[in-house]
Structures are given as structure tokens and as C-alpha cells.
Amino acid sequence: MSSTLQDLVNRAVFYSTEVQTHFGALISDAEWEVDFSSDPHLTFTSADGAVLRTRPHLLGSESDREKTWLWGWENVNDFPDAVVGLSHEVRKFGAAEEVTELTTPEISLDEELALRLTLASKEATDNWAHYPAAAGAGTTVWLLVEAAEIALPTPQVKVSVRALMQGLTQTTVTDHRAAIESYVAKRGIPTADLPEGGMRMLFADGSADLSFDDQRRISNCDLNAPLEGEAAEQFAAAAGSTGTPTEAAASSRTPGSASAPAAEEAAAPAATAPSAPAPAPVEEPSRTETQPVEEPAAEATPTAETQADDAAEPAAEAADASTQDKQPEVEQSAGDEPVEPAAAKTPIEEEPAKEAKPKKKGLFSKLFGR
Known part of the structure; x- marks a missing residue:
């Protein structure tokens, strides 16, 4: 094809x-x-x-x-x-x-x-x-x-979320969902399905819940750290019945939100x-x-x-961020430091x-x- x-x-x-x-x-x-x-x-x-x-x-x-x-x-x-x-x-x-x-x-x-x-x-x-x-x-x-x-180290939730937010400022990405599916496959990051077509990315140190609009663009990303609750169970299951989350992350390929209305906050991904x-x-x-x-x-x-x-x-x-018509904003659970990527050029x-x-x-x- x-x-x-x-x-x-x-x-x-x-x-x-x-x-x-x-x-x-x-x-x-x-x-x-x-x-x-x-x-x-x-x-x-x-x-x-x-x-x-x-x-x-x-x-x-x-x-x-x-x-x-x-x-x-x-x-x-x-x-x-x-x-x-x-x-x-x-x-x-x-x-x-x-x-x-x-x-x-x-x-x-x-x-x-x-x-x-x-x-x-x-x-x-x-x-x-x-x-x-x-x-x-x-x-x-x-x-x-x-x-x-x-060669990259073990995937980490904040690093990966930052890569997603920064990547959207570098060039035109027409299908966010397909781009993320390619990324998690390359990085060996486990995922779980969420209601209404969402996706959860699973890491040893946390998780990121992604929502998409009807054009397959990221509409929201909820970053949660540390890994706990349902996400921890899903990560352990992805690792195998005897594997720990840390062991699962170490076995990955190598070694990383946002709602549209708050584009001003996410439009300057860090770096x-x-x-x-x-x-x-x-x-x-x-x-x-x-x-x-x-x-x-x-x-x-x-x-x-x-x-x-x-x-x-x-x-x-990085390419001109003006090529994007909107950017998602990162939501993070209380107590976590925010992911604040800075403008790229x-x-x-x-x-x-x-x-x-x-x-x-x-x-x-x-x-x-x-």
C-alpha cells in the first residue's frame, strides 16, 4: 500500500x-x-x-x-x-x-x-x-x-506527554491518533482503551489519558503520576501476570493535556x-x-x-507553531508538577x-x- x-x-x-x-x-x-x-x-x-x-x-x-x-x-x-x-x-x-x-x-x-x-x-x-x-x-x-x-532510556510519562505536545508545534500533523499509535508502538508503551474512543498510555511512573475529537485530534490529555489504581492494574496486566510495572517498562523498545479551549497554555511546549x-x-x-x-x-x-x-x-x-490551528492542554492530578514545554523554533x-x-x-x- x-x-x-x-x-x-x-x-x-x-x-x-x-x-x-x-x-x-x-x-x-x-x-x-x-x-x-x-x-x-x-x-x-x-x-x-x-x-x-x-x-x-x-x-x-x-x-x-x-x-x-x-x-x-x-x-x-x-x-x-x-x-x-x-x-x-x-x-x-x-x-x-x-x-x-x-x-x-x-x-x-x-x-x-x-x-x-x-x-x-x-x-x-x-x-x-x-x-x-x-x-x-x-x-x-x-x-x-x-x-x-x-538510545533512549525507559519511557516516562512526563517525557512522553511533552514529546506529544512539542511534536504538534513542529510541523503539521493531520491525524493525531495515528501518530500516537505509531509512537507507542515504537516506544513499546502499553495502552488501554478508554470510553468514547479514548486511549490510556501506561508507564511505570504514571499514566496519560487521551481524548480525541471527531477529526482524530487530541482534545484532552490527563496526566496522572504516580501509577496507581486501575492504570496500575492495566500496566501490570500488560507486563504479564508475574511482571512488575518497572520490569515491563524496562523491557520496552528504548528510551514520554490538553483541551482545545485552553490552547494559550499549551501552545508553548517546552524547550x-x-x-x-x-x-x-x-x-x-x-x-x-x-x-x-x-x-x-x-x-x-x-x-x-x-x-x-x-x-x-x-x-x-521544531517548526513554526502557527501551523497548528489548535493545541490541547495538559491536565495533571493535584500534587504533580506541570509539564510546561517552552516555545520551539x-x-x-x-x-x-x-x-x-x-x-x-x-x-x-x-x-x-x-
Whole structure:
């Protein structure tokens, strides 16, 4: 059965949001360097000297000058297969699913396109972290990133609810219910049916009761912690007759409300979303000839700040929240701290941060000519 680009975005958005939050916490305030040789690597170095070496895959690039996205598999820079190989897998997936955006070499940009193509690529390849890196001359290179350290911990109710609320601000999600069903399947989160088509997400540390409107959008989310009562029984049953809730959560795939009238409270889901490092002003290279590019003052992405519940803020995939016509609000049982995600920003169009942050170095060790 064929898919649309929107179908892929729906299936990827919430899981990607949680991974980006976790990834952002790992590389907050780090300087970065990428090498597109036959042994490609993207290295982040923190202020205290800690180094995270990751494996990057070039998906594609967006050009501010030409206002287009160019897929990595078109490979006008003649990068080795180790760099662009995964982008070919995306193209093959797109051909099988009849998603023309994944098989068209160059596409006119809109404000969400780079992010949406990256989300679709995550669903196609099962690689869930990404990094938009400034290559200079108005070009941003979008990378999928692999590293053992990016694996998520056991699901937690507040983290997952935050991922849902933030995900809705990043891009258009047309079917909230389908998107959540995809997310809980990827995260191994047990669920239980609620009256009137609702869904309960079950965690070792609590539960979240979701309601949906007639257009399958989240209309309310009631977060309850700790896990108790009927939800605790349902979680234990999902774990098996001898399993404990904690054991059930530990066995999940890896390691996360809102009523429409109170959209003002939920419209600012929490996090400092990283954006693409700002490119240094250099002469724009041609698409077919490689040029040396160095980014002495590019800002690292993603960044994250520690929250009261130790959940990191989201990373680089936030898009303009104005694309959503309404947001749900989180209801939380008395005594629990509220989930308060803060406004995210797009990795494509960088906005000034509310608080001054130090500039981060970015460097391409391999020439890039897009």
C-alpha cells in the first residue's frame, strides 16, 4: 500500500521529537566538526573536553539562495557511498511507497519541507536522530546521525506527554491518533482503551489519558503520576501476570493535556529547540563545484536545558507553531508538577534566542559545493 509524505510525517513526528530532545541534551553547548571522507564522522566536543563521535549520513541540503532542497543521492559533490548511501535507501523506499517527494532530485523549498523530508527519511530508515549543519553560503546540510549514546532510556510519562505536545508545534500533523499509535508502538508503551474512543498510555511512573475529537485530534490529555489504581492494574496486566510495572517498562523498545479551549497554555511546549548553525558569510559556491568552507562561529544544535523533572528540552526539529490551528492542554492530578514545554523554533529559519548563548564552532573537514 502506498503512503504520502504526510503519512510518513504523522508516523515519525512524536518519536523523532523525543529522540531529538535526548540528543540535544547530549550535545548542548558543544562545538562540532564533520568529515565526509570514506570514514565519515560528526564529532561534538563540549566545553569540558568531552567528545561524542557519531556516524553521519547525508540526507540532503537546502539552499537559501536557490530556494531548493537537493537530495544527497543526487550527489553533485561526489561524496563516497559511506556518506550518501543511506539517502539511496530513502529513495528506494520512496519509490516502493510511491512518495514522489522522496524520488525527485530537487524540490522547491517551503518553510517546513526540509524537516518533513527528514522525518520521512527517519521512518524509511529507522535512524531517528538528525542534525542540520551550516555549510556556508546559505546552505544547510541535513544529516541523520547514529551513536550508541543516543538510545533512549525507559519511557516516562512526563517525557512522553511533552514529546506529544512539542511534536504538534513542529510541523503539521493531520491525524493525531495515528501518530500516537505509531509512537507507542515504537516506544513499546502499553495502552488501554478508554470510553468514547479514548486511549490510556501506561508507564511505570504514571499514566496519560487521551481524548480525541471527531477529526482524530487530541482534545484532552490527563496526566496522572504516580501509577496507581486501575492504570496500575492495566500496566501490570500488560507486563504479564508475574511482571512488575518497572520490569515491563524496562523491557520496552528504548528510551514520554490538553483541551482545545485552553490552547494559550499549551501552545508553548517546552524547550529550546536547536536550529541549524548560522552560516558564516562567504561567497556562495556553485552546486557542481566543491568549495572549502569553514564555520568559525556557527552555533551548535541542538541545545537543551535541564527541566525540573530532569527531562531535557527538545532538539532541532521544531517548526513554526502557527501551523497548528489548535493545541490541547495538559491536565495533571493535584500534587504533580506541570509539564510546561517552552516555545520551539525552526531549524530552518533561526530566530534570536531569548538568552544570549555562546557561539559554537562548526567545521566541514570535507569540501561541500552545494
